[in-house]
Amino acid sequence: MSTPNPMHSRRAAPTMRPKIKLKLLYELNGSSCLARTQFPVDVFAANDIAFANFKQCFSAINSASPEILASASETDYAVYVADCTEADEPMVGRGLLSQLLARPEVDISDTSTLLTGGVVSGRITSSLLSFIPGHAQETVEIRLRFVTIHKASQIASLMSMFLYSSIQQSLSDEQVSQICDGRWISDLQEQGIWEQLLEFKNSVLAEDDNPTRRIISPKKALSPFQSSPITVAPALSAPSVNPDEGIRLVGKISDPQSSSGLLSSSPSRHQTIIRSGRAQEIDKAKEQGQVEKENGNECYNCRTLHASSWRKCTTHDDDGVFTIILCNPCGLWFVNKKEHRPRKYWGKMRDGRPIPPSKRGPRKKSDKTTLVKAEKKPVLKLHDKPLGIQTSIDLTNDARKSTPSSQNPTPVSSHTMAPTPMGSTPVPSHHTQGLNRTHVQENPHLNKRPFQALTQSLQQPPEFESSQTLASRTASLPVSDRGAKRHKTDVASRPSCDAVHSAAIYKPTQFQAATSSPAVTPTMESTATMPSSPGTQTRSNRASAPGSPPRTNSASSSTPFLQPKALPPLPPITPQKVRLTPSKKDKTPDFLVGLSPSRWLSAYLGSSRSPSQFSSHTSPVDHNTVNFFSESDLFTESPFRGLYQGVRSEPFTQSTAGSMPPPSADDDYNMNVLPSSPSIFRMYKDNSDLFSSSSQSTEATSPINKLQQIARNSPDAHKSLEESEEIGNTNKTNKA
DNA sequence: CGCTACACCCAGCTCATGCC
DNA sequence: GGCATGAGCTGGGTGTAGCG
Known part of the structure; x- marks a missing residue:
């Protein structure tokens, strides 16, 4: 433009x-x-x-x-x-x-x-x-951008602002109210929260003559809110509220925005910050000494903070499928009976007596696992699961140092907020009623690869302490001995990581299918149709699975078709072959991006990354076909990363120009092209067949083949194919 | 750069304990 | 003795750091 x-x-x-x-x-x-x-x-x-x-x-x-x-x-x-x-x-x-x-x-x-x-x-x-x-004759072009902001983050942001103003003393109440102007503030005022915030601020100022040196304890920071439920201020419509429970703002709620990947999902970082109703009763009881240990998790069902282990279970409601965190007994109950553990069992033996600490482990063996989990420290990870809210309370590192879990054996109230720097974390209020719920469907960061998470984190404003800070803080933490102990016994029998990965990718069924069918060449395409979540395999079927691929310590020997080591030789033109490569972890991309051969080849050859660095499902194998990628793959780890970064900001329009004719009305898919580069186009997932199609889809009537034909018919494509052959010949000559 | 060692998560399983 | 309960164990899966 x-x-x-x-x-x-x-x-x-x-x-x-x-x-x-x-x-x-x-x-x-x-x-x-x-x-x-x-x-x-x-x-x-x-x-x-x-x-x-x-x-x-x-x-x-x-x-x-x-x-x-x-x-x-x-x-x-x-x-x-x-x-x-x-x-x-x-x-x-x-x-x-x-x-x-x-x-x-x-x-x-x-x-x-x-x-x-x-x-x-x-x-x-x-x-x-x-x-x-x-x-x-004329039109007015207006460019806009919409950046998602989650409701819960508004509350968190507001609290941060109040705390900040209480320390700085530079912002008057009026200035804060001006800054925080909006309908959500009005809602807070209607609920009386606003006044409590003002009171809290004034109380902080009244207590300390020099607030700038003052460390606000997280518990105190929450004091204004402990007596009344808080609802998340709606911007456009009010969320449903369970009047019996009030709303607990935060639990382990999935957070696409905040899952920048810079922090771990370690339980100690998942803190409940605002609670009311029954949860407060439980908190009160726990503060009276009934809490044996606390590691930040809270059972979705019974709300206990204690468990020998925590279990994730998937359930669903009207809002869709989501994952909940349950304590061990509730988790077992839920798994076995497909229903939540009744309230009468919560925190009690079957005879109704509370479980005494001495009875909490029927076994007299060492409580190693429990200790390990209790002392578990946050670990820096780039790829971890979504974070809970990290509402800003402590604004200094000193505050953070003052209350590490390892140095503070006192049970931490669930009111405690995880201290984080200024700047609240956007957290979706998908389910303000439930703690420890992780929306599976709505969390695009789930199962993201690390560099995907990193890439996306780079697009987010800095919200947490830097990775370096975290790394330095975690570097000195004691290491769990369980892994080391187990490793001594495991490592001899365990294959290398790559071999393990290979085994995970090529499950017996797929392996058999790939090897038994002569029509199927065991290539990366196999991953396109495989189900994910290898962890769902049971131990029994893991052990007894026939036809499992042999495991060795050599990844290359067990997976000869994974991760090509060098630029692959140019294959013959195979017009009917179309590769569908949605990431196995990103099973529902919003759309696929198609690249014509010319774009594919130029981007590939221009890439500085070694082919072995590409994940299996984006490894360059075939440049003669139209290649489809999920956007996340294309953007983060494909050889076209730079290419797509350059064009993704450009608007895609209905295919009307260039060599890409629009799809016919009979086609059950949407295809948009980039006007400046018709060889880059998007296929929207309106066509569900696109994702269910195998790589061997060769029906001439499939939209994919139509697209392929379109791309191949473009002069751009022919040119690229000629160039590719030339390059291939050059490579062979050079090798010789 | 590739491989190995290490660490951690977590679902499934085992089994001690207590009640009926 | 059978069953229910729930803590602990097992081992696959996976990411990261470090070494050669």
């Missing part, structure tokens, strides 16, 4: 321009999208810059992306709009979407409103569709 410098534009009197359609290029969840207003609207234009009402823009956006408001009970959005009045058209934040929508509609003819949040600026361009009769 050409962006003439407005400073050099010829000046013209600003006027109202009636009946112009808006072209809205917006970024949502990392995807570039396009929407157009259905009907022309009036804009206020000066030179080639036009001002339009934000609500009119959002109306069109909402029509195109209804998920924005569909998730309004859980998320809000920070809105950024390209400011065309500046030379470089920076993205300027306009505040929360809920705030913008709550504002009265502005009159754009009133020039005093042009710089307010309710008005957005765009650039007037000539419409490419002007050849269509009745279509406007």
